[in-house]
Amino acid sequence: MSCLIMLVLLLFLLVVASSEINQGQFSFNGYLNVEGVAGVDSSGLFKLTNTISRKSGQIFYKNPIQFKNSTNATVSFFSTTFIFAIVPEYTRLGGHGLAFVISPNDEISGLPAQYLGLFNATNMGFDSNHVVAIELDTVQDFEFHDIDSNHVGIDINSPQSVKSAPAGYFTDEGEFINLNLNSGDPMQVWVEYDGVEKQLEVTLYPTKLTKPKTPLLSLKKDLSPYLYESMFVGFSSSTGLLASSHYILAWSFKMNGKADELDLSRLPKIPRDDDNNTRGIKQLQRILALTLSLTGLTLVLVLVCGAVLISRKKRLVEILEDWEVQYGPHRFAYKDIFKATKGFKEKEVLGRGGFGRVYKGVLPSSNVQIAVKRISHDSRQGMREFMAEIATIGRLRHRNLVRLLGYCRRKQELLLVYDYMPNGSLDKFLYHQLNNSLTWTQRLKIIKDVASALFYLHQQWVQVIIHRDIKPANVLIDSDMNARLGDFGLAKLCDHGNDPQTSHAAGTIGYMAPELARTGKANTSTDIYAFGLFMLEVACGRRPIEAPAPPDETFLSDWIMDCWDKGDILAAIDGRLEKRFVVQEAELVLKLGLLCSHPMAVARPTMSSVVSYLDGVASLPEDLNSCIKAREFPVVSNDELITERANTIPSLTITESFISHGR
Template sequence: MMPGLVMLVLLFLLNLASSYINQNEFSFNGYLSVEGAAWLDPSGLLKLTNTSVRQGGHIFYKNPVQFKNSTGGSVSSFSTAFIFAIVPEYPRLGGHGLAFVISPNDEISGAPGGYLGLFNATNQGNSSNHIVAIELDTVKNSDCGDIDDNHVGIDINSLQSVRSASAGYFTDEGEFKSLDLKNGDTLQLWVEYNGVEKQLDVTLHPIGISKPKTPLLSWKKDLSPYMYESMFVGFSSSTGLFTSSHYILAWSFKTNGKAEELDLSRLPKIPRLNDENTRGIKQLWRILALTLSLTGLTLVLVVVFGAVLISRKKRFIEILEDWEVQYGPHRFSYKDVFKATKGFKEKEVLGRGGFGRVYKGVLPSSNMQVAVKRISHDSRQGMREFVAEIATIGRLRHPNLVRLLGYCRHKHELLLVYDYMPKGSLDKFLYHLPNCNLSWTQRFKIIKDVASALFYLHQQWVQVIIHRDIKPANVLIDSDMNAKLGDFGLAKLCDLGNDPQTSHVAGTFGYMAPELARAGKASTSTDVYAFGVFLLEIACGRRPIEARAPPDEAFLADWIVDCWDKGDILATVDGRLEKNFVVQEAELVLKLGLFCSHLVAAVRPSMSSVISYLDGVPSLPDDLSSVMKAREFPGGSNDELITAENNSINSLTITESFVSHGR
C-alpha cells in the first residue's frame, strides 16, 4: 500500500475512534463542521461572522450528542463552558450577537442574516424547530421583546426569550456587576442543566474571576419536550446592517457532569479590526525616523508632546458662570468626578436607564463612595433652571430619600452625585436575585418607607417636588434594608398651591398616569398613580405588564380587580411568599394600590391619606370596591374620564422605556 494512502487510512480511523470516544464529552478540538460565514483559524480561533452585512455563520460539533437514554425519556444533565469575544466594526454598534445552540441538525438551512442565524420570519416560534439556545444579544429588537441591546437570554424555538437579563454577574456578596458584550473583551459563559432538578442555569463572568456562585439566569423547566434523543451542539451568529466579528476562543462540553475547566493560558489571540491601520502607522513612524534629522525629529516630538498636554488640560476645563456661584457647595469638578469613576470605566457601571448610566465612584478628596448618574441635558429646559432645581433637591434631608450630594456639568452632560447604596435597587431584589426573596415584613416596611418619602416631597417641603419616575429600579436599599427613594433626574418643583407647568412626557411606561400621557402635565396625583402601581408590584412580585402572561393576567391591575370581583384578591400575592404574609396587610396593599392607580386623577388619595391608610387609621372607603370596578368616575368631566382605550401608546413620548427583564 502506498505511504500516502496508508496515512489517509490512519487519519480516518483516528477521526472515527475519536468521534465515538468523545461524543458526550469533549473539549475544543478539530472535530467541527462549519457553515456559512464561519471559519476555523489555524491558531484554534473560531470565527462565526466577519464584517459582511446580513450574513450568518454556524459551527457545530460534528457528531450528535446523546441527551436521552431512550425515546421519550428525560434529558440528562449536561454542562458546557465557552469563552467568547464580540468585536464590532464600529464601536457601540453591534450586530447581532451569537448563541450556543442545541439543534436537531448540524446545518440550519433557511436562516438569513438575522435571527442570530437560527430562524427566519416563517419558522420563528414553531414548536417543530426543537431548538434550545442561549443567546448573547447585542441588538434590541422590539419584535422579539428584547429588554436592551446587551443581554443574555434562554430561547426555546424562538428569539422571544423565556428568560433574559442584562449582561453581568453577581459577586459573592450579591452585588450585580454589569458587563458589556460588545466591547471586544473576552468573557466566559456557563450553561448547566440539572436533569434531576429540571433546572437550567446560565452564568456569565469575565475570564479573570472565578465562576460566580449565583447564576445570571435560572429557569426551572423540563427540557425533554423540546429535545430529541440525540442532538447537535454548537454556535450560531448573524450580522445586520452593522457588523461584528463573533469569536469562540475555547469550548468544553459534558453530559452527566461538569464541563472541563478551560485553560486560559492557551487562548488564541483576537485580531482587532484596526490592526492593519496600526501597522501602517508604525511603518510611517519608521520612515519618519529614518528621514528626519535629529533636530527635526526632536521638534516634532516637542510639538506632539505639547499637543497631548494641551488636550489633556482642555479635557477638564471648567466653565463657571456668575449665576452658578450661588450653587457652589453643590458643584463638583469634572476632574474629581472623572477620577472618582476611573474615567467612567465600564466595570464601574452599576446600572443603565433611558437617561444614561450610573457609575460607582470614590471621591478622591474624601475617599467617600458615591453613585454618579451621567445624563444628557434636556435642551428644552434652560441649564440655569435645571441646575437651580438640582441645587434645591440637594438640600432635601429625609431618612427615606437618597441624598443628592451635588452635580457637575460638562459640555452637554449633567452628572448627578448621590450617596452610594451598597445593596442596590429594589428591582434587583425582586427580579435579579434568584436565591433572595423579600419577606412580607420587609416588603411592607419598604412600602411605608417610600410612602413617607413621597409624603415629604409632596406636602412637607417648602416647595412641592414631583418625582415623576417612581418604580422599583429607583428605590434603593441600604445596609439595614431601609428603602430610600432616589434618582431625581426627572424631578420637577412648583410652589405650594400652584399647578406645575405642562412639559414633555417623562417617566416609565407602565407607571405613567393616563392624564400625563395625554396632557403632559405632571402633578402629585401622577406620582400617586405610579406609587399605586409600585404597591401592586411589591405585593405581587411581578411587573405591571407581562406580555408572556395569560391574556387575563397580562395587565396586573386588571387581573387584581378581576380576582377581587371573584372574592379571591389574595390569589395575586407573590407565590414566592408561600402564603407567609399578614392577610389584612396584603389586602390593604392590593386595594390601596388599585385606589392610588385609579384611571381618574380625582379619585386618587393624597400621600397624607395614604400614610393614614397604611397605619390603619382610617380604613379604606367602604364603597372602594364599586368605585374601582366601575372604571369611571361619576360626574367627572370628559378630561377626567380617561379609559384604557384612550391611552394610546403610540401617542406617548417616553424618555425611559418600560421593559421586562424577562424579555
C-alpha cells in the first residue's frame, strides 16, 4: 500500500513539474532524482540520510536549470527556499550535516562524513568541480578550518567554506539569536543570488518566524566562473561514525525571480524517537484500564510490567554528563563494544601494557573495524589521562593523527575506541620484521607524516597541543603505509602565546629533553627534541639508547655525531637498506634530527621550519655544523653517564603506549 501511495505521489509531482521545467522553477518537491540512502515516504517527506554510519544521500531536481544567459555568459538572479530538519541519533551529538548544492550533474560520487557526499580527498579545491554549496554543518572539522560544530557556510569547489557564520538569525533590532541545527526542529533557509550586484545571501530562521530582514551570510562574489550554463540543483548529506536523519520538508526554486513561499500548514511530520515512548505510555494506559477489576496481585504485576516497558528505552540510553557533551566524541553503548570485541575475547587482543589491553573489534551496525583501548581499574593511566585523550584527540581532524571514534564508560571501566590500523605500530617495522624492512622512501614519508602532524598540533590548531610522548610505538601505520601519530594520554593544551602548566616530567626515557629533568615543564621544544630522536631512530633503525651496544654507540645521537666527525655520517644509516637511499635526503634527515635533538632548547627549530626543511622549501642553516656540535656533556665513563642521565629525572611518570605491543 505504501509503495502504491509513493508511486501516485511521484506521478503527481511529475505532472506538476512538467509544466515548470522550461520556466526554471518548481515548488514543493518537484520531480526529483534520489541517490544513495536518500528516499521519500508516503507523506512526501524526503530523508537524505538515516542513522546508518558513513553513508551519504542526495536528492536533485531531475532536469538541469539554465543559470546563464547565453548572450553574455553571466549567472542570472536565482532564489531558493527550503525547510529542513536534522534529528541526531543521540541528543546533541550528530553528524555531519547537509548542503544545498548547485552541481554540473545529479550524481556526485563524493565521500561521506566531513565531505558531505560532495567531494573527496583528491578533488577538493579543484576548479574543475564547478560546485557551489550552502552547508549546514553540525561537526567541527579542523582540517577544513570550521569555526564550530554548528554553523552555516558557503562552499565553492571545496568543503572548506569561503565564508561561514554560527547558525542563527538577526532580529529586526540587530540582536543575534543562536539556533541549534541538531535540535530536530524544522528551520527555513533562503538562498538568493543577485547577478547584477554579484551578491550571494543566505538566511536561516525558525519556521515559526517571518523571514529576517538581515541575512546571516552575505558574500560579494561573481558565481559565473564556477557555474556552467546548465546546472543541477538539490541537496546532499552524509553521516560519519555519528549519524543523524536529515530531512527536507519543503522546497521551492526559481530563476530570475523570487522563489514561491512555502505552505507551512502542509509540512509533513518529522519522525521522533520519543514517538515510541508516547505509544508505549498509551499502550500502558489501555492495559491498566483493562486490569482494574483483577486482583491486587495481578494489578501489581501489570504495573511492574508497564514500568519495565516505559523505562526500557531509558535504560538503553546512557545519560551524558556535562563534561562528556562538551568534548564531542561519540559515546558508545557498552553492549555495542562488548559485541564488537566478541566479549573481549583473548584472541581479539592486539596489545598489552600497563594500562590494560587493546582489542580488535568490528562494530555490529556498520562493520567498521575498530581498536578498543580498555583501561584496567588499577592502571597507571587513570581518569586524568583518559580525560586528556577524550578532550584532545576527540576534537582533532588531521590525516596524520589517529582518529578517536568515541569512548565508553561502565561503572569504573574506561574504554577508548579508535580507527583500526591494520599495519600496527612503527616499532614493529623497525625492530620485529627484520626480513621485511622499510624502504628509504617509506621511512622518509613516515618522518614527513609525523612532522606534518606535529606542525598541526603545535601551530595550526586553535590551541597548542604538546604530545609529550613521541616515539615509534605511538606511530601507527595505516593500510596505505601512511603514518599517524596516536596516544594522547599525556597531552597538554595551552593557548597560543602561553606556556603550559605541568607539574612533573612525563614521557619515555631516551626521548625526554634534558631541561625536563630540571624544570619538569614540557613545551613544544621538548616535543621537537623527541621528534629529532624519532627521525634518527627511523633513519638508523636503532633506539635512542642501546645499553648492550659498544660504549661509543650506546647513545644514538652521540654515535651519529662521531660518524660525522669522522667524515662519514651516512655510516649510521640502517644497514638493512644496503645503501639504497638518496644521499642528500639521508644527510638532511640525520643533520636535522641532530639539530632538533640539540641539548639546548634555544637551538631547536620550530615545527614549521622542520616541515620546510623536509619539503625542500628551505635549506638548513649555514652554520649548522658548529651549531649542532656545540654540545656539552660531562666527561665520565659510559656506565656513569647512563646512570647520571637516568637519575636526573625527578618524579618521572612513564606510560606504556597502548599500541606499543603490535596493535
